Amino acid sequence: MNVFLLFYSQTMKKNFLLLLSFALFHCAQAQDAAFSRIPDAQVKGLDGKKMQTADLSNNGKPMVISMWATWCKPCIRELNAISDMYVDWQDETGVKLIAISIDDSRNATKVGPFVHGAGWEYEVYIDENQDFKRLLNVNTIPHTFLVNGKGEIVWQHNGYTAGDEDELYELIKKVAAGEPLSRSSH
Secondary structure: OHHHHHHHHHHHHHHHHHHHHHHHHHHHHHHHHHOOEOOOOEEEEOOOOEEEHHHOOOOOOOEEEEEEOOOOHHHHHHHHHHHHHHHHHHHHHOOEEEEEEOOOOOOHHHHHHHHHHHOOOOEEEEOOOOHHHHHOOOOOOOEEEEEOOOOEEEEEEEOOOOOHHHHHHHHHHHHHOOOOOOHHHO
């Protein structure tokens, strides 16, 4: 009888692990699907006009959405590094970078002067209530999203290390050429 219980226990354990693996795989796919499109939230332009994030587009070309803040040193380093090459990136791929500040209402007045002082040629919006940040499940910044021409988020990365912009550019070129990105590039 003990042999039977041992066999039964091992079989149940294997079935449980198989079921758990299946569930985790499909949860990961569902999470990817849940964030495959840009979620809709209201943000404010530097001119004070409100707009919906679902309206962000680039005429079928790739977009980069960078979540940042004026107090975030890695964010500033990343956006400065991209700024140095941005015109070339646009010429080669048609990419548009949209920088969305998560500075709250107390610091929102600093965003415009900061951006103008940095000389960034990006579209910049402010997510004062951090609604867009929450919808994208952003916990740390900088958090960078690559969006294809259909408005689908195809890659994301958080944090910044010098050279990350080179990897981003390689991915932008693939997306601009219509190449799919592998799951490992998420």
